[in-house]
Amino acid sequence: LSVVYPIVFLDRDGTINFDPGYICEPEKVEIINGVAEGIAMLKQAGFITVIVTNQSAIGRAIGTASDVEATNAEILRRLIIENPQAKVDGVFYCPHSPEDRCECRKPKTKLAEFVRAKWSFNARECWVIGDKLRDLEFGAGIGIPKHQRILVRTGTGIEEESRLNCMMLEKPSYEHPIIVDNLKEASKHIVSKVKR
Ligand SMILES: [Mg+2]
Ligand SMILES: [Zn+2]
Secondary structure, three states, rough: OOOOOOEEEOOOOHHHHHHHHOOOOHOOEEOOOOOOHHHHHHHOOOEEEEEEEEEEOOOOOOOOOHHHHHHHHEOOOOHHHHHHOOOOEEEEEEOOOOOOOOOOOOOOHHHHHHHHHOOOOOEEEEEEEOOOOOHHHHHHHHHOHOOOOOOOOOOOOHHHHHHHHHHHHHHHOOOOOEEEEEEHHHHHHHHHHHHO
């Protein structure tokens, strides 16, 4: 009998931390208000939390893989300092630039295969939270149901929401995600929907 884990796939920049663009220095990390508390709520509800993030700074030669990894480590450390329960279980990143045409840059889905190698999951029990529509497309691509895909209004979320509203006018059948103000609100929503 194989174990499957309920996973929340979290975007990084603009969802967990403020995004001035291509953060490659740990000292530039600033966690968005309420994020640590939100992640702690997800952990208490029994979720595995993973960050899946496009880090094209590497492919564009703006930073190195070790810069990105040091920044990731700092984000995890800052979350724990803010709330000892705010544990992110794993970080998976795409290092490529768009021109590389890789299979792991979101909305492509290969990062989820790396996650699955560590934690087997049933996408129907998983959620995705991000500030870009491509984060939600990634979620759709791996089979996360539409009512479990959440756009946050931090980062580029407000622009993405207006873009979405225009798309809905042209194509009313487009699958509308859930939209909330920030990751903490997203976490509250998730916890309210799952009874474990
Ligand atoms: Mg983002
Ligand atoms: Zn990639």
